[in-house]
Amino acid sequence: MSTSFDSILVLSFGGPDGPDDVRPFLENVTRGRGVPPERLDEVAEHYLHFGGVSPINRLNLDIIDHLRAGLDAAGIDLPVYFGNRNWHPMIEDTVSAMYDDERRHALVFPTSAWGGYSGCAQYHEDIRRALDALSDKHGQPGTDLMDLRKLPHYWDRPEMTAACADAITAARDRLPADRRGDARLVFTAHSIPSAADKAAGPPAQGGHLYSRQVAAASERAAAAAGFAAHDLVWQSRSGPPQIPWLEPDICDHLETLAAQNLDPVIVCPIGFVSDHLEVVWDLDTEAVEVAERLDLPMERAGTVGVDPRFTDMIVSLISAQLQGLDTDAAGMGCTENGARCAVGCCVSQRPSRPAA
Known part of the structure; x- marks a missing residue:
């Protein structure tokens, strides 16, 4: 199976790994939104109730373990990387590591199935931010250094x-x-x-x-x-x-x-x-x-993250891209390299983000 894609990036929201991480994590989540400190304190208590550790980190690693096994079973020999929007491993660091590993063409699987700003467009912003950071580091446009294509919405699979x-x-x-x-x-x-x-x-x-x-x-x-x-x-x-x-x-x-x-x-x-x-x-x-x-x-009811069919779905989405079966805007999840969502995808305009 020939393709120009050489890696997979699982991109998620992120979550704290301990009590000392909770407040910095929440400040990352709400940056630029003018959220009052007392609201952050309130939400912090939710995390501290569970020892300051978000289960999302372990759950994403479980998804990645299942995905690696699924890719291997399908004969797809691509490494899987992990990056987050709001906590470590941050997407900027992960994309930089991928570049250092000589990965240049990545498919990005977001842990959101949906369209709309938070479910789709914001993931493109994450990709753009990572490419901008790569540009700052190497002194060249990020889009000249790497290609990152977001996989399509999958709510209807x-x-x-x-x-x-x-x-x-x-x-x-x-x-x-x-x-x-x-x-x-x-x-x-x-x-x-x-x-x-x-x-x-x-x-x-x-x-x-x-x-x-x-x-x-x-x-x-x-x-x-x-x-x-x-x-x-x-x-x-x-x-x-x-x-x-x-x-x-x-x-x-x-x-x-x-x-x-x-x-x-x-x-x-x-x-x-x-x-x-x-x-x-x-x-x-x-x-x-x-x-x-x-x-x-x-x-x-439980969620679907480690159901074998969910893994099969991700592998199928990746396989379609490798074979060139999804090449239009919808198949690409609307665009790549962090560009604005294309007309007909999910966002007609970026909404304002009210303070939490």
Whole structure:
């Protein structure tokens, strides 16, 4: 299999490795957004509740281990590197190491399945920042030194749908046998400002690309798991109350379901590929506390990150690029080398980012 690509970069959000990392990490996450110190202190407590260690780091390494094995099984001999937006290993350092290893043409797999600013365009900004740092180091334009192509959105891949459906089924099987048929399926994804969602996607399609993608993915997974009905709610909002974000929140929705005497509940975090802090805090901690207070039986479906089908999906995305099967804007995830998302991909304009 001949190709110009010589490496893979798994690009993620990052998370602290210990208590001393928490505050610097959060300052990286919120840089340029004018977030008040007291808000950072509040969020820091979430991490400190788990010893200051974000599970995302270990989970990403697990994904990478499975990916390396999957590439080997497929006969694809490419090294896999790991970089982050907000914590070590930072993408700037990883791309510099790749260059030193004489890697010049990399495929970038983001740990977000979605379109929109946070799910797609911001990853292009990360790539651009790394290439700019490479340029500063070597005195040449970064795009002359390396090519980095972001892989396409993958929320609609059948492997994702099948893995998610099986996670839902496993959660249903953990409910008492006589209550499984009554279970209400609730999908969650990360909330974003309503204005950012409106700005996402081609204007001719009315924007709202991110929420439309999450809704479509939820429909597919619910049908595959055998549910005729489901709810879509949001979690992890961090903005000031005067700025509208996607609603309802999962905890508020649990209150609504309990008031309607609808139980039990299966919560599926479809918006996340692994059980990182926003899953284990917002769902396994806060939502569980609300459900217990309401005497509402709740089971949480697992995420897909180390499901063999998720690995197969990544390998398939890589293989398509190696064979030149995905060469248009959509196939490339909209563009490469950190360029602005192309028309027709996911962002009509960069939204403003309100303070958390």
